[in-house]
Amino acid sequence: xxxxxxxxxxxxxxxxxxxxxxxxxxxxxxxxxxxxxxxxxxxxxxxxxxxxxxxxxxxxxxxxxxxxxxxxxxxxxxxxxxxxxxxxxxxxxxxxxxxxxxxxxxxxxxxxx
Amino acid sequence: xxxxxxxxxxxxxxxxxxxxxxxxxxxxxxxxxxxxxxxxxxxxxxxxxxxxxxxxxxxxxxxxxxxxxxxxxxxxxxxxxxxxxxxxxxxxxxxxxxxxxxxxxxxxxxxxxxxxxxxxxxxxxxxxxxxxxxxxxxxxxxxxxxxxxxxxxxxxxxxxxxxxxxxxxxxxxxxxxxxxxxxxxxxxxxxxxxxxxxxxxxxxxxxxxxxxxxxxxxxxxxxxxxxxxxxxxxxxxxxxxxxxxxxxxxxxxxxxxxxxxxxxxxxxxxxxxxxxxxxxxxxxxxxxxxxxxxxxxxxxxxxxxxxxxxxxxxxxxxxxxxxxxxxxxxxxxxxxxxxxxxxxxxxxxxxxxxxxxxxxxxxxxxxxxxxxxxxxxxxxxxxxxxxxxxxxxxxxxxxxxxxxxxxxxxxxxxxxxxxxxxxxxxxxxxxxxxxxxxxxxxxxxxxxxxxxxxxxxxxxxxxxxxxxxxxxxxxxxxxxxxxxxxxxxxxxxxxxx
Numbered sequence: 001x002x003x004x005x006x007x008x009x010x011x012x013x014x015x016x017x018x019x020x021x022x023x024x025x026x027x028x029x030x031x032x033x034x035x036x037x038x039x040x041x042x043x044x045x046x047x048x049x050x051x052x053x054x055x056x057x058x059x060x061x062x063x064x065x066x067x068x069x070x071x072x073x074x075x076x077x078x079x080x081x082x083x084x085x086x087x088x089x090x091x092x093x094x095x096x097x098x099x100x101x102x103x104x105x106x107x108x109x110x111x112x113x
Numbered sequence: 114x115x116x117x118x119x120x121x122x123x124x125x126x127x128x129x130x131x132x133x134x135x136x137x138x139x140x141x142x143x144x145x146x147x148x149x150x151x152x153x154x155x156x157x158x159x160x161x162x163x164x165x166x167x168x169x170x171x172x173x174x175x176x177x178x179x180x181x182x183x184x185x186x187x188x189x190x191x192x193x194x195x196x197x198x199x200x201x202x203x204x205x206x207x208x209x210x211x212x213x214x215x216x217x218x219x220x221x222x223x224x225x226x227x228x229x230x231x232x233x234x235x236x237x238x239x240x241x242x243x244x245x246x247x248x249x250x251x252x253x254x255x256x257x258x259x260x261x262x263x264x265x266x267x268x269x270x271x272x273x274x275x276x277x278x279x280x281x282x283x284x285x286x287x288x289x290x291x292x293x294x295x296x297x298x299x300x301x302x303x304x305x306x307x308x309x310x311x312x313x314x315x316x317x318x319x320x321x322x323x324x325x326x327x328x329x330x331x332x333x334x335x336x337x338x339x340x341x342x343x344x345x346x347x348x349x350x351x352x353x354x355x356x357x358x359x360x361x362x363x364x365x366x367x368x369x370x371x372x373x374x375x376x377x378x379x380x381x382x383x384x385x386x387x388x389x390x391x392x393x394x395x396x397x398x399x400x401x402x403x404x405x406x407x408x409x410x411x412x413x414x415x416x417x418x419x420x421x422x423x424x425x426x427x428x429x430x431x432x433x434x435x436x437x438x439x440x441x442x443x444x445x446x447x448x449x450x451x452x453x454x455x456x457x458x459x460x461x462x463x464x465x466x467x468x469x470x471x472x473x474x475x476x477x478x479x480x481x482x483x484x485x486x487x488x489x490x491x492x493x494x495x496x497x498x499x500x501x502x503x504x505x506x507x508x509x510x511x512x513x514x515x516x517x518x519x520x521x522x523x524x525x526x527x528x529x530x531x532x533x534x535x536x537x538x539x540x541x542x543x544x545x546x547x548x549x550x551x552x553x554x555x556x557x558x559x560x561x562x563x564x565x566x567x568x569x570x571x572x573x574x575x576x577x578x579x580x581x582x583x584x585x586x587x588x589x590x591x592x593x594x595x596x597x598x599x600x601x602x603x604x605x606x607x608x609x610x
Binding site: 020036039042046069076079097106 | 243246247250253254257261264266269270272273276277280281283284285287288290291292294295300
């Protein structure tokens with residue numbers, strides 16, 4: 001299962017890199033979304049994909065699943081959610097103001113704005 | 114255990130929340146922000162004294178004992194940095210009163226400002242690697258807002274690049290923490306250090322070295338070291354002076370602090386590889402920074418490139434790992450935070466008067482503004498490390514430590530860089546302040562006297578810091594002792610573990 005996850009994460013990172021290298025701003029933002037998905041999956045996999053009981057004291061099970069990676073992912077998801085929302089609004093505003101979503105044309109030099 | 118060390122995080126947080134509700138009442142906002150800033154300075158000064166008297170302070174949040182819960186740890190280094198942050202924040206705040214403009218003040222400038230301080234103080238204080246990530250994000254989110262506030266074309270354009278770089282580095286941070294967690298199975302920094310020593314008894318395993326380099330990339334992106342500084346000159350160029358001062362003095366230093374913390378607490382078993390890499394990158398940063406600082410004819414750009422030089426000098430001291438070099442680095446770190454903030458604020462006044470940051474179009478300012486000129490001159494000397502000003506002791510100790518560690522080339526380059534830094538900053542002084550005075554459009558509307566308050570305070574602190582280094586040194590050496598000997602930190606956090 002971990003091997004499969006490793007491939008999934010690898011593909012996510014690959015597509016994220018491809019998208020982030022493109023010129024369109026929207027594709028770049030989708031790329032950052034995929035990148036953070038990949039990172040979150042990686043946390044889950046790195047904690048070990050165990051099949052145990054819920055980590056509660058009342059459950060007298062022989063093995064428990066590790067709750068920490070899940071807590072970390074939850075935090076990381078919320079953060080990347082907020083950042084992506086901000087990024088989308090910023091991209092829209094930049095599109096209105098600069099009149100382009102092409103990163104090539106956003107190069108600009110000082111003094112000509 | 115006391116709750117004292119959480120106050121420098123909590124006070125700006127509550128202030129920030131309050132200020133959101135008072136967004137349209139500017140005078141009220143200024144008073145609240147100013148008062149809370151003063152209280153933060155007092156609390157953090159008390160904290161420094163408390164750490165000096167009683168040793169490292171820790172707080173297990175919600176009483177979850179370390180290593181299970183999130184622990185806040187205030188050792189001497191973080192206490193000093195929190196104090197410096199509070200002082201720099203106060204200076205930038207009162208500078209903003211007369212320069213940032215009503216439009217920004219009405220649109221949550223002070224709230225975002227306080228949230229930035231929450232993130233910075235939190236990152237300095239936390240003792241949990243994932244909590245460090247969270248505070249990084251708090252700080253970054255506030256910095257996105259501050260960078261884009263105002264909505265000029267240049268700001269929007271640069272914000273996009275800045276956010277993209279930081280989103281990628283945050284993803285890498287999460288990845289690095291995930292790798293580390295899978296190897297050591299804990300997130301508490303002291304506990305991570307114990308576990309890494311256990312598995313590195315014979316030799317440091319390759320995976321730990323990989324993680325060390327990954328952390329270096331993550332924090333290097335924030336701290337703008339050699340190959341990863343590319344985003345900084347553009348992004349820092351966009352916002353106005355007080356925000357630029359805040360970014361230049363605090364944000365990059367959080368990256369430097371994190372490198373210091375991880376490289377002295379976690380990855381000190383295989384110095385041959387990781388610290389060698391760090392020292393090469395540090396020296397390259399110095400060289401690249403100096404070249405940039407000399408090449409540009411723009412007030413802001415010159416000082417921005419000097420940030421990279423300073424980061425290189427500090428990290429070179431860290432990579433040498435001798436007690437002298439470590440105390441030199443801490444000394445220089447504090448000095449650099451204060452003096453960079455002062456220089457950016459002074460440059461802000463120059464730009465406000467001249468209406469441009471192009472040195473070709475500025476000259477003769479010292480005729481009409483002698484106070485500004487001489488303050489800038491003292492700040493420039495302090496930056497270059499002329500004795501007895503504050504940059505001198507730090508650089509002296511770094512160079513001494515470099516020679517002790519037999520890194521003659523590196524120490525030599527740190528020394529040489531001082532001269533070139535002096536040259537780059539004197540270029541501003543000679544071209545901007547000397548020469549024939551010019552008339553600038555709208556210079557009479559600039560409240561120069563009031564804007565001078567903050568930089569003068571900072572420069573005075575920098576001078577006192579240099580002259581009174583005899584008095585400061587015990588604090589610094591206590592901080593360096595904890596860095597050189599991680600067991601002090603570990604024992605303070607994991608008491609009976």
